[in-house]
Amino acid sequence: MIRRQDSIIITTLTRLLTPFIQLFGLYVIMHGHSSPGGGFQGGVILGAGFILLAISFGIDEAKQRFSEGLIAVFSSAGVFIFAGIGLLCLFLGANYLDYGILPVVEPRSLGMLGVEIGIGITVMAVMISIFRDLLTFE
Amino acid sequence: MILTLATGLFLIYGAMDMPKWGDPESPASVNVSPRYIEKAFEETAVPNMVTAVLADYRGYDTLGETTVIFAAGICCLLILKRRKKEEAT
Amino acid sequence: MDLLISHFNYFISICLMMVGLYAMMAKMNLVKKLIGMNIFQWSIILFFVSTGAKHGATIPIVEAGHSHHGAEVILQASHYVNPLPHVLMLTAIVVGVATTGVALALLLRIYRTYHTLEEDEILQKMR
Numbered sequence: 056m057i058r059r060q061d062s063i064i065i066t067t068l069t070r071l072l073t074p075f076i077q078l079f080g081l082y083v084i085m086h087g088h089s090s091p092g093g094g095f096q097g098g099v100i101l102g103a104g105f106i107l108l109a110i111s112f113g114i115d116e117a118k119q120r121f122s123e124g125l126i127a128v129f130s131s132a133g134v135f136i137f138a139g140i141g142l143l144c145l146f147l148g149a150n151y152l153d154y155g156i157l158p159v160v161e162p163r164s165l166g167m168l169g170v171e172i173g174i175g176i177t178v179m180a181v182m183i184s185i186f187r188d189l190l191t192f193e
Numbered sequence: 194m195i196l197t198l199a200t201g202l203f204l205i206y207g208a209m210d211m212p213k214w215g216d217p218e219s220p221a222s223v224n225v226s227p228r229y230i231e232k233a234f235e236e237t238a239v240p241n242m243v244t245a246v247l248a249d250y251r252g253y254d255t256l257g258e259t260t261v262i263f264a265a266g267i268c269c270l271l272i273l274k275r276r277k278k279e280e281a282t
Numbered sequence: 283m284d285l286l287i288s289h290f291n292y293f294i295s296i297c298l299m300m301v302g303l304y305a306m307m308a309k310m311n312l313v314k315k316l317i318g319m320n321i322f323q324w325s326i327i328l329f330f331v332s333t334g335a336k337h338g339a340t341i342p343i344v345e346a347g348h349s350h351h352g353a354e355v356i357l358q359a360s361h362y363v364n365p366l367p368h369v370l371m372l373t374a375i376v377v378g379v380a381t382t383g384v385a386l387a388l389l390l391r392i393y394r395t396y397h398t399l400e401e402d403e404i405l406q407k408m409r
Binding site for chain 3: 208242255265273
Binding site: 087088089090091092093094130131133134137138141151152154161163164166167170171173174177178180181184185188189192 | 236237238239240241243244245247248249252253255256259260262263265266269270273275
């Protein structure tokens with residue numbers, strides 16, 4: 056069991072750093088188009104921000120913020136977004152996962168953006184889930 | 194230990210034949226990747242070639258990849274469930 | 283000697299691979315075996331990524347500049363590093379993380395049942 060850290064430096068610093076870590080993770084996902092990054096990398100950074108919170112504030116606080124139901128909803132939603140975009144392309148007439156037929160301005164680029172967001176959500180939820188399961192085993 | 198060294202020597206002997214470091218004519222860079230490099234920006238308007246290949250040209254593999262990591266998360270959840278009946282029996 | 287220097291990336295991968303193989307086979311503690319498997323896997327990833335390098339080439343991202351239409355940029359295949367091994371190894375890294383997570387969960391269950399993590403003591407208790 057991880058208890059809340061006694062030193063005040065660690066708790067204050069974590070509280071200050073966590074929004075910047077999450078913002079950076081979101082930046083890496085969104086800018087996967089024109090700089091190194093993408094779905095997997097941004098998802099891991101978001102998960103690592105949450106694990107930092109769990110290490111410095113104790114496992115009870117982390118359990119309150121992310122319950123098991125919420126983790127299950129997030130990880131399924133990510134896979135659902137990915138497969139859903141593929142099925143949408145199938146319904147509109149082209150092959151499965153053929154982004155050229157979506158009715159937006161630049162279909163292939165925006166299809167890729169949606170897919171990367173789905174991947175990022177799933178990877179974040181699975182990282183948090185594995186960490187939480189390994190810690191709350193008595 | 195001896196087995197490890199023997200395997201290492203066999204692998205080094207086999208690696209002598211492989212293409213040199215930084216060779217632009219090696220078989221890994223000639224067959225299909227020039228087409229990916231040249232057509233990625235025209236067809237998809239995405240400057241990052243790695244993301245274009247990962248999510249557009251090979252998008253099906255990425256779908257399988259996401260399923261693998263989802264299944265690993267569920268597997269970990271199932272292995273570590275606490276059963277109250279297990280201590281009684 | 284010339285052959286050794288021009289193929290040095292394969293030698294580094296093979297050295298890491300042998301370290302991982304030795305850790306997997308000769309150590310008795312289960313956590314050390316798991317670390318050996320992880321080292322082995324990273325050496326394979328390093329080997330694959332190093333086969334895609336080219337002399338004097340840059341990273342596989344197009345410096346788009348001002349042209350958003352994308353029709354006036356002519357790309358030469360020998361200026362950019364081969365992106366295909368990078369793509370395949372992204373998948374391999376994620377699979378490695380998943381494998382390590384599940385293996386750690388299994389180790390926790392083994393510890394709870396047998397109260398030890400040495401392989402010979404576990405084999406003795408199983409008989």
